Amino acid sequence: MPTVMVAAAPVGPVAPVAPVAPVGPVGPVGPVAPVGPVGPVGPAAPAAPAGPVAPVAPAAPSAPVAPVAPRGITKSKIASSLVPELLTSTGSSGSPAITLPTDTVAVRPLGPVVPVGPVEPFIYAQH
Secondary structure, three states: OOOOOOOOOOOOOOOOOOOOOOOOOOOOOOOOOOOOOOOOOOOOOOOOOOOOOOOOOOOOOOOOOOOOOOOOOOOOOOEOOOOOOEEEEOOOOOOOOEEEEOOOOEOOOOOOOOOOOOOOOOOOOOO
């Protein structure tokens, strides 16, 4: 539930506030001992090379798998031409025509296809 905001009545004039004692100047800070120059840093010793790593054994090829389950049907963007796009109906001659859209029937999807093996990479050479 929203609340209503009401402005408070203004406060009357406030009596003047007595002046605050000024803060005096701060005494000078004593000198700090100078920092001596830093010599150049010498080169670090090189790290030891990493030793050879044992080769990894090749993995066995994976066997083809059957489809697990349908994940839904992708909406077809091609409609079937079995049903006309518009249906025009009139009650009698001389009455206004009513044009109604008909249902769009999706084309029947293709059946499952045989799995295809891997394809060599295609390298596009621009001429």
